[in-house]
Structure formats: C-alpha cells, structure tokens
Amino acid sequence: MIPRSEAEEHLRVIRSLMEKATIYRALSAPAALVGGILSLGTAAFLMWHEINNGPNEITSNFFGMAWAVVFVATAGISLLLIQRDAKRRGEPFLSIGFRSAMTAMLPPMSFAALITLAHTVRNTIHYTVPWWITFYGLALLAMAHFAPRSIIILGWAFLVSGAASVGGLLDFWFGSRLQVGDHLPEFINGPCVLMGATFGLFHLVYAACTWPRRR
C-alpha cells in the first residue's frame, strides 16, 4: 500500500508536467530578434531620412508602408518558425496552441487594424503609434493563461508604455502626442523613437532573455 502523500505527490508531478507541456510560445526568440532589429533599423532609417531631407519629408503613407513591411516580414518569419517547430514536434501547423493564440490575439489586433485604417484615410498614421504599442501589449496579455511568463512580462511592458504614450505622459521626451484630424507632425522623431524603443528594444531584450531556452 502506498501512503496518500505519495499518491498526491505523483498527481502533483503529473499536473505540473501537463501544464508545462501545454504552454505555448507564440513569439519565438529568433522571431523577436528579427522583429527587434528590423524595428530599430526602420526607426533609425526614417529619422536619418528626415534629418537629411528636412521636416515633412516622410509622408503618412511612407511611414505606414515602412512599418507595414516590418510587420509583414516579422509575422512571416514568425509563422515560418512556428511551422518548422510544429513539424519537429510532429504536430499540425494549426495546433491547438496556435489556434488558441490566434483567437486570443484577434480582438486587440483587429482594433489596431481598424484604427490604422482610419488614420491611413486621414493621412495621420504617425498618431497610431501609441495605439499600436497598446494593442500589441493587450494581444500578448490575451494569451496569458497559456503563455510563458516572458510573454506576459513583454505584454505588460508594451501595455504600460502604450498607455503612458496614449495618455500623453511621454510627450515631453518623444513628442508623441495623440491628435485627431489632418494635422501632420512637423517631425516624426517622436513616433520613430517610440517604435524603436518598444518594438525594437523590448523585442531585443525579450530575444536575449529567452534565447537560451529556445529549442
């Protein structure tokens, strides 16, 4: 006969291992590294371009296109890595974890897309930057119940930065004031610094911290 404590201990081991095995990392370290480098590079390029060519040189559409390329490239690489990882594990690409992640991220990402569309029409896409940061943070936090702790921390970092920026708390440093209307900022340095600091640096820090744990 085995004592109750031993049975409980074995059940605890089973539960903790099962929970650990069902954790899903929707953002891998290599994808975050690529996203971070591309974001920093794009932010630096846009700022350099404006410094050399004068204010108002970067149009709303140009700004939007540049970041759309970064988004598509990073999302594409991320999907490729997820597919490769799923193949290695012998799981389908649309695994339960992947579908759960996409379902969780859909509402905040849809809202971000809607705001982006509205500002694209008005030629004021620079002003969506605080919202992009906020909704990306919300999307990461929406996966909290099955994501590793590193993704939750990254989500909070984005959400706090986004909320501070939307609330105008970072205007003093970045000039990233949220405005509605057809007024274009004279300089786009503020939005670029914000994008570089969040989508660039935050992702690089995340990649550095999670790189040793990647498989």
Add this chain to the structure above:
Amino acid sequence: MIDFEKLDKTIHEKARLSIMTLLATRTSWSFQDLKAELKMSDGNLITHLRVLHEAGYVAVTKEILDRPQTSYSLTTRGKKAFQDYLSVLEQIVKATQT
C-alpha cells in the same frame, strides 16, 4: 476497496511517470525535447524509455529529417495503462480523505 496491486509498478517510478505524462500530452516527442524538458541525462533517459518500450507502453520511431531523429509516442496499451494508473492514484487520495 482499492486493489493496490493494480498500481502499475513500471509507471510508478517517478522518472518513468514523468516520461509517460509528457508522452500523453502530444502525439510524439523527440528524444532531445524529452531530455530538455525532463533535464535527464542521455543514459538515464534511454534506460527508462527502454523499460517502457519493453513493457509495450512506448513506440519508437526513427526517421531522418534534416538529421536523424528518434521520436517516442504512447501505444494504445500505454495510454490505457496511464489512465488506469491515474484512476488508482485518484482512488487512493479519495479513499484516505473519507
């Protein structure tokens, strides 16, 4: 009355229980993934996997993807043995609560 003889001694060993648990969560696991998740040495893991394989609980698949890879999965017999083991453990806990 709980029949403790039903408690599968092959699975009851903690390392093998961990292996069986992980194998129950996915279709298959590569040797490297199992090793990393359980933090076991190659030799130790191989020994326990061999015991489970000999008991008919674990199937082994060797394939060459970009490099040779050995994958492990639970057999039908292994799945049933794991479920039976779980229900006996639950019975023990319930019986001692009352």
